[in-house]
Amino acid sequence: MELWRVVAVVFIVSVLVFIPARLVLWTTTGGAVADLPGGELPDGEITLILIELLRPVWPPLALAFLSGCFALWAWTVLWHAGLVRWFYYSGKSGVRLAEVLSRGLFGWWRWARLGLTSLAALVLVQAGIAWAYIRLEERAVNLVDDSNLGFYLETGILLGLVFAAVVWMATLRGAWLLGDSRRRSAVLAWFAGLWGTVRQPMRSLATLAVWMTPAFVAAIGPTILAWRFEILREMVPSTVLGLVAGVVVAFCQVGLFLSYAPTTGLERAGSSDNP
Numbered sequence: 001m002e003l004w005r006v007v008a009v010v011f012i013v014s015v016l017v018f019i020p021a022r023l024v025l026w027t028t029t030g031g032a033v034a035d036l037p038g039g040e041l042p043d044g045e046i047t048l049i050l051i052e053l054l055r056p057v058w059p060p061l062a063l064a065f066l067s068g069c070f071a072l073w074a075w076t077v078l079w080h081a082g083l084v085r086w087f088y089y090s091g092k093s094g095v096r097l098a099e100v101l102s103r104g105l106f107g108w109w110r111w112a113r114l115g116l117t118s119l120a121a122l123v124l125v126q127a128g129i130a131w132a133y134i135r136l137e138e139r140a141v142n143l144v145d146d147s148n149l150g151f152y153l154e155t156g157i158l159l160g161l162v163f164a165a166v167v168w169m170a171t172l173r174g175a176w177l178l179g180d181s182r183r184r185s186a187v188l189a190w191f192a193g194l195w196g197t198v199r200q201p202m203r204s205l206a207t208l209a210v211w212m213t214p215a216f217v218a219a220i221g222p223t224i225l226a227w228r229f230e231i232l233r234e235m236v237p238s239t240v241l242g243l244v245a246g247v248v249v250a251f252c253q254v255g256l257f258l259s260y261a262p263t264t265g266l267e268r269a270g271s272s273d274n275p
Helices: 002-016 019-034 045-090 097-106 108-143 149-178 186-199 201-228 235-259
Strands: none
Touching: 002 045, 002 097, 002 235, 019 045, 045 097, 045 108, 045 149, 045 235, 097 108, 108 149, 108 186, 149 186, 149 201, 149 235, 186 201, 201 235
16 A cells, blocks of 8 residues: 555646646636637637637746656656665565655666666657658659658658657666666666667567556546546546546556566566666
8 A cells, every 4th residue: 555655646746747837728728718609619710719829828838838847757757766766775665655755866866867868869769760751851852752751751650659669668677777786877777778678579568558558548538538428528527537547647657667677577587687
């Protein structure tokens, strides 16, 4: 039951960091949307109305959203580092939330460097994919033959998604490897995690799919259900549904990260330098 406290705090903080952006959206569009006529509006009319309402406030909205994203990243690094350090230093005792957070605070910068390394790798590869597509597009223009551009674009998107998943799995592995007292370099820990992911692609993908499939369903479920059932668009049912979905997503995030812990066998079956 102690671990549920970690899940609860992950969920609560993940909601709190985006409250400023939600407030900007609500104060700008909430009243106007509620005053719209009850009849059917032409297709795209509501979207145009929302765009016009948000146009004057896009700078504070963008700032609130970006600050929320940064706060969420910093918080994710904190609880990841805390769980790893708890595992290596207090793993035989019960999970204490205060200990997890305090240990994460002292190790935050090391795991932040790991996150920055994964971000740099992701940006570099995505930029390379975009550059390759631009060159292929220029070549198609010079040859006056754009029949393959659609294929190139779809291939680039697919490669980008695959590499994003690989970077994510390498970062999860690297986070646990970085907890080993023999490892000091976040960059080398990330590359070790990448090597472990490449050596065990099916295991890594299966672990990712097992946890992120329900998380994805929970994330988009409330929106789909609200389209289907009008009662779920009301404030109380939609709030309850959103809270339940958020808890499920937080549980899956914590479960996914713990699934890469050395005791799960995922790391033990990897390279011999894994802790």
